[in-house]
Amino acid sequence: MSVGPLPIAPYRRLWLYGVVxxxxxxxxxxxxxxxxxxxxxxxxxxxxxxxxxxxxxxAYFNDPQWMAATRVSLIAASLTVLFATPLGTAAAxxxxxAQSRWVRSLHVLMLLPQMVPLILIGIGLxxxxxxxxxxNSMLGIVLAHTLLATPFVVVTVLxxxxxxxxxxxxxxxxxxxxxxxxxxxxxxxxxxxxxxxxGFFAFITSLDEVVIGLFVAGGDNTVLTRxxxxxxxxxxxxxxxxxxxxxxxxxLAALIAVALFxxxxx
Amino acid sequence: xxxxxxxxxxxxxxxxxxxxxxxxxDIAPGEFLTLLGPSGSGKTTxxxxxxxxxxxxxxxxxxxxxxxxxxxxxxxxxxxxxQNYALFPHMSVGENVGYPLKLRKVxxxxxxxxxxxxxxxxxxxxxxxxxxxxxxxxxxxxxxLARAIVFEPQILLMDEPLSALDKKLREQMQIELKHLHDRLxxxxxxxxxxxxxxxxxxxxxxxxxxxHILQVAPPRQIYERPSDRFVADFVGxxxxxxxxxxxGAAIFGGTALQLAEGQAAGSGNKALLVRxxxxxxxxxxxxxxxxxxxxxxxxxxxxxxxxxxxxTLPGGETxxxxxxxxxxxxxxxxxxxxxxxxxxxxxxxxxxxxxxHA
Amino acid sequence: xxxxTACQRGHTLNRQxxxxxxxxxxxxxxxxxxxxxxxxxxxxxxxxxWLFALSFVSNGEIGLANYARMVExxxxxxxFSTTILVSLFVTLLCIVLGYPVAYLLGQLPxxxxxIGLAFVIVPFWTSILVRTYAWLVILQRQGIVNDALIGIGLxxxxxxxxxxLTGTIIGMTHVMLPFLVLPLYATVRNIDGDLMRAANNxxxxxxxxxxxxxxxxSMPGLIAGSLLVFILCLGFYVTxxxxxxxxxxxxxxxxxxNVQTYFDWGAGSAxxxxxxxxxxxxxxLVHRLAGLDRIxxx
Numbered sequence: 001m002s003v004g005p006l007p008i009a010p011y012r013r014l015w016l017y018g019v020v021x022x023x024x025x026x027x028x029x030x031x032x033x034x035x036x037x038x039x040x041x042x043x044x045x046x047x048x049x050x051x052x053x054x055x056x057x058x059a060y061f062n063d064p065q066w067m068a069a070t071r072v073s074l075i076a077a078s079l080t081v082l083f084a085t086p087l088g089t090a091a092a093x094x095x096x097x098a099q100s101r102w103v104r105s106l107h108v109l110m111l112l113p114q115m116v117p118l119i120l121i122g123i124g125l126x127x128x129x130x131x132x133x134x135x136n137s138m139l140g141i142v143l144a145h146t147l148l149a150t151p152f153v154v155v156t157v158l159x160x161x162x163x164x165x166x167x168x169x170x171x172x173x174x175x176x177x178x179x180x181x182x183x184x185x186x187x188x189x190x191x192x193x194x195x196x197x198x199g200f201f202a203f204i205t206s207l208d209e210v211v212i213g214l215f216v217a218g219g220d221n222t223v224l225t226r227x228x229x230x231x232x233x234x235x236x237x238x239x240x241x242x243x244x245x246x247x248x249x250x251x252l253a254a255l256i257a258v259a260l261f262x263x264x265x266x
Numbered sequence: 267x268x269x270x271x272x273x274x275x276x277x278x279x280x281x282x283x284x285x286x287x288x289x290x291x292d293i294a295p296g297e298f299l300t301l302l303g304p305s306g307s308g309k310t311t312x313x314x315x316x317x318x319x320x321x322x323x324x325x326x327x328x329x330x331x332x333x334x335x336x337x338x339x340x341x342x343x344x345x346x347x348x349q350n351y352a353l354f355p356h357m358s359v360g361e362n363v364g365y366p367l368k369l370r371k372v373x374x375x376x377x378x379x380x381x382x383x384x385x386x387x388x389x390x391x392x393x394x395x396x397x398x399x400x401x402x403x404x405x406x407x408x409x410x411l412a413r414a415i416v417f418e419p420q421i422l423l424m425d426e427p428l429s430a431l432d433k434k435l436r437e438q439m440q441i442e443l444k445h446l447h448d449r450l451x452x453x454x455x456x457x458x459x460x461x462x463x464x465x466x467x468x469x470x471x472x473x474x475x476x477x478h479i480l481q482v483a484p485p486r487q488i489y490e491r492p493s494d495r496f497v498a499d500f501v502g503x504x505x506x507x508x509x510x511x512x513x514g515a516a517i518f519g520g521t522a523l524q525l526a527e528g529q530a531a532g533s534g535n536k537a538l539l540v541r542x543x544x545x546x547x548x549x550x551x552x553x554x555x556x557x558x559x560x561x562x563x564x565x566x567x568x569x570x571x572x573x574x575x576x577x578t579l580p581g582g583e584t585x586x587x588x589x590x591x592x593x594x595x596x597x598x599x600x601x602x603x604x605x606x607x608x609x610x611x612x613x614x615x616x617x618x619x620x621x622x623h624a
Numbered sequence: 625x626x627x628x629t630a631c632q633r634g635h636t637l638n639r640q641x642x643x644x645x646x647x648x649x650x651x652x653x654x655x656x657x658x659x660x661x662x663x664x665x666x667x668x669x670x671x672x673x674w675l676f677a678l679s680f681v682s683n684g685e686i687g688l689a690n691y692a693r694m695v696e697x698x699x700x701x702x703x704f705s706t707t708i709l710v711s712l713f714v715t716l717l718c719i720v721l722g723y724p725v726a727y728l729l730g731q732l733p734x735x736x737x738x739i740g741l742a743f744v745i746v747p748f749w750t751s752i753l754v755r756t757y758a759w760l761v762i763l764q765r766q767g768i769v770n771d772a773l774i775g776i777g778l779x780x781x782x783x784x785x786x787x788x789l790t791g792t793i794i795g796m797t798h799v800m801l802p803f804l805v806l807p808l809y810a811t812v813r814n815i816d817g818d819l820m821r822a823a824n825n826x827x828x829x830x831x832x833x834x835x836x837x838x839x840x841x842s843m844p845g846l847i848a849g850s851l852l853v854f855i856l857c858l859g860f861y862v863t864x865x866x867x868x869x870x871x872x873x874x875x876x877x878x879x880x881x882n883v884q885t886y887f888d889w890g891a892g893s894a895x896x897x898x899x900x901x902x903x904x905x906x907x908x909l910v911h912r913l914a915g916l917d918r919i920x921x922x
Binding site for chain 1: 650652653654655656657659660661663664665667668669670671672674675678721722724725727728729740742743744745746747749750751752753754755756757758759760761762764766767768771798801802855858859861862865866876879880883884889892893896899900903904907
Binding site: 274275321322323324325326333335336 | 636637638639641642643645646649
């Protein structure tokens with residue numbers, strides 16, 4: 001679906017290229033300024049840093065509180081993937097298969113977590129978790145993150161299903177496969193990259209979540225982002241630059257994996 | 267191995283649209299039956315219902331007396347070839363063909379042997395380890411066929427399996443499919459919108475339109491003695507001349523035409539079906555059974571192996587006839603604007619009720 | 625006679641059994657989506673419904689006191705006006721910055737467009753907290769921007785860029801920009817370039833062709849993207865909290881304060897309900913104008 005160049009001489013659009021390059025720089029530069037600062041040897045957040053050191057990484061890895069928060073975040077993100085991926089895949093399959101209006105309205109339901117302001121979901125969950133005794137519990141955190149991550153899985157898997165030829169499932173059934181068998185032997189192997197991509201998105205969603213965590217992820221189960229948020233209000237020490245850099249690297253790795261999958265799927 | 271299929275009053279609607287309107291059909295053991303019709307006629311819907319992939323609203327389908335309509339597709343033991351083949355791209359050719367056997371818990375060694383046998387039937391046993399995307403269209407079609415027959419189903423269904431192939435390959439495959447059917451003898455239901463394909467391959471053809479089966483008969487009868495105007499029009503080329511039945515003769519333009527045996531019944535207005543290739547160009551003094559019809563040549567269309575001659579009749583009707591293109595015939599061909607006398611032999615006359623399914 | 629019986633049989637043969645099978649199959653499909661639907665219903669719809677009920681409770685009494693307060697106190701009015709004005713301004717900035725990006729990327733050959741798109745997608749998926757932190761580092765008194773401006777002699781004293789409205793708007797714009805570019809790009813990519821060439825051949829100048837052909841065709845994506853940005857801004861918490869330095873109070877911050885500092889669930893809920901009503905009203909508008917599916921296509 002390439003639009004192709006318009007009949008305008010390239011030099012006359014130089015300004016456009018300039019503007020776009022500027023905006024893209026604005027989008028990406030801040031993210032990559034954090035990384036060099038994290039290797040600074042000074043307590044001040046200078047750029048470019050004057051000396052090189054790992055002291056802020058050392059500070060992070062040697063701090064039991066940071067480590068505990070990191071462990072909680074990683075466990076929560078992994079569990080969220082385990083919850084959200086099958087849930088979202090099943091829902092996407094149902095939405096794709098169903099013709100009834102009922103299931104189509106489910107599609108809209110899946111969009112709700114992106115439509116309702118996070119702060120509202122946060123206090124709502126906080127209120128319900130108080131009644132259920134789930135505040136600051138791992139289960140509570142994972143459920144909340146599953147709520148936010150499932151729609152991303154649904155959207156990603158749905159895109160995968162749309163480029164999958166459902167006739168293949170029909171053929172499999174005529175050849176002797178029951179529905180579940182047809183799904184697992186024919187459909188799933190071909191949309192697996194979308195499913196895995198959905199899982200990556202679920203992981204990032206959980207790892208990066210802040211607002212709901214402020215309400216329901218404290219105490220022993222303080223997540224990394226909550227601790228970062230609270231220390232950002234007091235000071236902006238370079239330790240956070242080190243953690244941020246690690247988060248950026250994880251995100252980039254996940255996105256590159258997803259991009260490679262997308263190319264392989266073609 | 268072959269079994270009979272009995273379809274009774276199968277009905278399927280999509281909202282207001284009636285895809286199948288209480289269709290009934292009997293298919294004999296080992297028969298090659300073709301469902302022929304334009305798109306939207308319900309032929310593919312009926313095939314999908316046979317396979318269990320579409321659920322009708324009402325009806326009954328029995329195979330050798332057993333009701334199958336409520337069985338899920340995987341328990342029906344029916345092989346099916348889809349229009350787009352739907353081969354599994356994540357499996358090799360051999361794995362694709364072995365898939366139905368794997369589902370039936372056939373061991374690896376036997377699976378391999380039987381997959382190879384099936385591929386041998388379609389002359390592709392040397393490509394077992396190929397990926398699907400390395401195959402040509404014709405090869406894919408054969409793999410899909412091998413996969414549909416490898417588990418020796420009682421019934422084989424095919425949904426326009428040749429429509430994606432080019433003309434030459436399509437005609438070659440028609441013959442191959444027919445031979446394969448003769449060898450395996452399984453009851454086969456074939457869907458196509460290509461009337462020549464239907465006539466070439468089938469034991470019987472069922473012509474469908476608007477969710478109805480209009481006629482079920484062997485190819486020759488479908489073509490030579492269509493029971494219905496739609497069938498006559500859809501299968502082959504046809505001219506229709508309005509005639510009035512009077513005293514066992516058909517009156518066209520004031521002259522009585524002689525009719526074939528068994529055609530002379532009835533009265534009132536009917537249509538005379540005239541196939542372009544059944545018309546003669548008559549010389550001066552024709553015998554009465556040749557039914558001479560006078561007209562003027564309006565246009566000549568050269569089409570290679572044959573030539574179409576459009577003739578305007580005194581009543582204003584246009585009628586087409588087809589002639590071979592041997593040099594002698596070409597030299598005797600009348601020119602545009604010249605008078606021409608056509609002849610339709612008594613034995614080639616077919617009368618059709620005007621009103622039916624108009 | 626024969627037709628009559630065929631007809632009667634045709635409408636009854638196996639009819640009930642087949643209808644039952646059909647219903648069972650539909651139930652099975654529905655069942656697959658049930659866990660996901662349950663999560664959303666139990667963890668989102670019910671809690672938010674609870675908040676709705678709580679918003680009518682104030683000091684143990686049922687009534688509209690929480691809503692009355694919003695009208696009576698000018699502090700609330702200014703919070704709402706700040707929220708809406710900041711959101712509008714950020715949305716406008718996103719349009720100005722994002723439109724050229726989507727416009728150009730939409731016309732580049734696919735490979736190049738993918739690279740450009742990566743510059744939008746990477747920030748989109750990067751933690752909001754990390755990005756906000758980055759801006760804090762960049763905009764602080766001894767940050768890069770101030771250093772650079774002093775370095776080239778444009779200013780003598782460092783500017784106050786963070787912990788105020790300026791910082792909030794820069795940070796929010798950065799977070800929101802991908803939300804505008806991605807749906808807009810999806811729309812722009814599908815505009816047939818031949819239309820623009822045709823307009824050109826018929827004598828329209830490039831500017832004129834853009835105005836008469838491209839702009840109207842890109843409108844659904846632009847509307848969807850900008851309203852999405854506006855809605856997300858209305859409920860935004862993290863970035864204004866950190867970059868605003870207490871000088872920019874948004875509705876979301878007041879909600880958090882009411883609940884976590886004062887434990888006044890009624891007041892917080894009422895604010896939330898009003899926020900949600902505004903959001904839903906706007907979402908409805910988006911749906912009518914451009915279709916919800918398109919907004920979330922990425």
